[in-house]
Amino acid sequence: MRIITTIEEARAQPQAKCRVLVPTMGALHEAHGQMVHVARKHAGDDGEVALSIFVNPLQFEPGSDYERYPRLEKMDEEFCRKAGVDLLFRPSVADMYADDRSVFVEESFLSNTLEGESRPGHFRGVCTVVAKLFNILSADAALFGEKDFQQLMIVRRMVRDLNFKTTIIAVPTVREEDGLAFSSRNQYLNNEERNQATVLHKALLAAADAGNKSEIEIVQIVRRVINEAPLARIDYVELVDAETLKPIERVRPNSLLAVAVFFGKTRLIDNFRLA
Ligand code: PAF
Numbered sequence: 274m275r276i277i278t279t280i281e282e283a284r285a286q287p288q289a290k291c292r293v294l295v296p297t298m299g300a301l302h303e304a305h306g307q308m309v310h311v312a313r314k315h316a317g318d319d320g321e322v323a324l325s326i327f328v329n330p331l332q333f334e335p336g337s338d339y340e341r342y343p344r345l346e347k348m349d350e351e352f353c354r355k356a357g358v359d360l361l362f363r364p365s366v367a368d369m370y371a372d373d374r375s376v377f378v379e380e381s382f383l384s385n386t387l388e389g390e391s392r393p394g395h396f397r398g399v400c401t402v403v404a405k406l407f408n409i410l411s412a413d414a415a416l417f418g419e420k421d422f423q424q425l426m427i428v429r430r431m432v433r434d435l436n437f438k439t440t441i442i443a444v445p446t447v448r449e450e451d452g453l454a455f456s457s458r459n460q461y462l463n464n465e466e467r468n469q470a471t472v473l474h475k476a477l478l479a480a481a482d483a484g485n486k487s488e489i490e491i492v493q494i495v496r497r498v499i500n501e502a503p504l505a506r507i508d509y510v511e512l513v514d515a516e517t518l519k520p521i522e523r524v525r526p527n528s529l530l531a532v533a534v535f536f537g538k539t540r541l542i543d544n545f546r547l548a
Contacts (some may be wrong), residue, residue: 274353274358274359274360275359275360275361276350276361276363277283277293277360277361277362278362278363278365278368278447279362279364279365280319280334280364280368280369280409280480283364283410284409285401286360287453288322289316289319289321289359290317291316291317291319291320291321291414292316292320292321292323292360292410292412292413292414293312293313293321293323293327293412293413293414293415294312294323294324294406294407294410294412294415294416294439295308295309295322295323295416296324296325296327296356296402296403296406296415296416296417297324297325298317298327298328298329298342298345299324299325299326299327299328299343299344299349299457300327300342300343300344300345300455300460301345301348301349301352301353301453301457302455303448304418304420304444304446304447304454304455305324305349306352306355306356307337307444307447308354308416308418308444309322309324309353309357309358310356311444312416312442313357315414315416315442315481316414318503320413321359321360322357322358322359322360322397322498323356323358323359323361323362324353324361324523325361325363325364325406325410326361326362326363327345327362327363327369328342328368329369329398329402330398330410331377331397331398331402332397332399332402333395333398334393334394334395334397336394337392338365338458343460355367355446361412361414362406362409362410364409369402371437373459375386376426377397377400377401377505378397378400378401378403378404378431378435378472379396379400379414380396380427380430380431380434380455381468382430382517383396383423383426383427383430383517383518384397385460386397386423386511386513386518386519386520387423387427387511387513387533388423388424388542389404390424390509391508391509394485396427397443399424399427399428400427400428400431400438402439403415403428404431404435404437405435407439408415411442413438413439413440414437414440414441414442415428415439415440415441415442416441416442416444416530417441417443417444417459418444418445418446418447418452419443419444419543419544420446420455420542420543420544421448421454422515422529422531422544423518424443425443426516426517426518440527448474450477451471451474452469452471452474452478453471453473453474454473454541454543455471458539458540459539459541459543460536461538461539462536462537463466465504466536466537466539469502469503469504469505469536470502470534470536470541472498472502472505473532473534473541473543474543475498476494476495476496476498476510476532477495477500477530477532477543477544477545478545479495479498480494480495480530480532480545480547482546483516483524484524485510485524485548486523486524487522487523488512488520488522488523488524490514491530491547492511492512494511495510495530495532499532502536504536504537505534505535505536506533506534507533507534508513508525508533508534508540509531509532509533510530510531510532511529511530512524512528512529512530512547513531514528514529515527515528515529516539524547524548525548527546527548528546528548529544529545529546529547530544530545530547531544532544533538
């Protein structure tokens with residue numbers, strides 16, 4: 274595995290026939306392993322799998338967890354080696370962002386709801402860094418997890434509207450045995466919070482079982498299940514159209530139920546396709 278830490282080195286890499294990128298912020302876990310696995314298949318025998326680790330300051334809104342976000346350099350390196358990554362790109366903030374930077378990438382339709390509403394500026398930061406990574410690594414394809422469904426949709430839009438050559442591949446949410454979606458932020462949870470966080474998936478399954486209900490009824494069901502966990506503090510529970518991410522009044526084909534819930538200081542998100 275080649276490890277590179279500067280944009281200059283990235284530019285000097287021989288171009289693979291097909292370079293498939295797994296963009297991450299590190300603290301790698303099973304869901305990332307699954308992404309590398311899918312990337313490997315997509316890259317084929319002549320292609321290569323690149324994985325980037327960069328905790329992107331631009332996508333952390335003020336007061337969020339940028340400083341305490343887990344940075345596990347050695348463990349992540351080992352993880353990548355074992356998973357079969359060919360190229361690990363781990364740039365510094367100074368290399369990625371000039372102090373007087375003045376160009377950003379902003380999606381302006383899908384970014385206003387859900388995470389965009391709770392985390393102003395978040396998707397501008399995501400789009401900017403993802404566009405940079407696609408350019409720097411000349412990615413032919415890139416993988417994004419469906420747990421961050423809104424991010425996936427926004428990156429697709431960016432690729433479409435700005436004509437990136439990068440093909441976006443969605444990877445279904447990978448869950449622990451008890452249903453909790455893998456996330457680097459799960460590491461913040463203490464035992465009690467971790468146990469109670471299983472209500473997220475339970476609530477989404479309860480909604481899926483409920484059938485074609487109205488938005489009011491579905492949200493009520495989800496809130497009731499989540500509130501069974503005394504440590505849970507709901508940020509949002511929303512029923513939206515999975516294409517536009519705008520609120521809808523009733524479950525119908527292509528509905529998405531999205532939730533964001535705090536356990537202590539840790540904010541977790543999850544979602545489920547209904548109908
Ligand atoms: O999903 C993430 O880990 C990040 O938002 C990403 C796509 C690596 C951009 O920093």
